[in-house]
Amino acid sequence: MDVHRDIEGLTAEEAVKAHRQDLEIQDKYGVNYKKYWLDEDEGAVFCLFEAPNKEAGEKVHREAHGFTADEIYEVKEGE
Amino acid sequence: MDVHRDIEGLTAEEAVKAHRQDLEIQDKYGVNYKKYWLDEDEGAVFCLFEAPNKEAGEKVHREAHGFTADEIYEVKEGE
Numbered sequence: 001m002d003v004h005r006d007i008e009g010l011t012a013e014e015a016v017k018a019h020r021q022d023l024e025i026q027d028k029y030g031v032n033y034k035k036y037w038l039d040e041d042e043g044a045v046f047c048l049f050e051a052p053n054k055e056a057g058e059k060v061h062r063e064a065h066g067f068t069a070d071e072i073y074e075v076k077e078g079e
Numbered sequence: 080m081d082v083h084r085d086i087e088g089l090t091a092e093e094a095v096k097a098h099r100q101d102l103e104i105q106d107k108y109g110v111n112y113k114k115y116w117l118d119e120d121e122g123a124v125f126c127l128f129e130a131p132n133k134e135a136g137e138k139v140h141r142e143a144h145g146f147t148a149d150e151i152y153e154v155k156e157g158e
Contacts, residue, residue, distance in 0.1 A: 001116055040155075077116050078098055078124075079091075
């Protein structure tokens with residue numbers, strides 16, 4: 001799970017576009033961006049992805065649109 | 080989506096227990112704790128919930144087990 005904070009002027013449309021850009025190139029890094037949630041007012045986005053490691057997820061964001069996350073956590077889904 | 084940070088000694092078992100405690104009382108506040116993800120090494124937990132407002136989600140956590148979140152975001156799931 002990654003966390004993007006304080007993105008100025010974040011809109012749902014821009015997030016949709018960025019997410020699609022991730023999906024287009026993610027296979028190259030063995031990454032699967034599965035879901036994301038956004039808070040437009042706060043400019044926050046949470047991206048849930050599967051990847052060999054945190055860096056692979058970051059590489060996808062950087063290459064796809066340049067919006068890298070502020071934090072990345074290696075999470076397991078709770079029961 | 081709420082974010083809990085730097086929980087010392089966080090274990091998956093404790094998170095399971097806390098989540099069940101949320102589920103037991105959440106109806107009282109009209110809340111639905113749907114999923115959560117945890118990073119044991121970082122002591123971080125992300126809880127995805129539906130609620131009338133942020134405060135309702137906080138009340139459930141406080142009453143169920145006392146572990147309130149550090150941040151709460153009103154998120155929409157991305158397309």
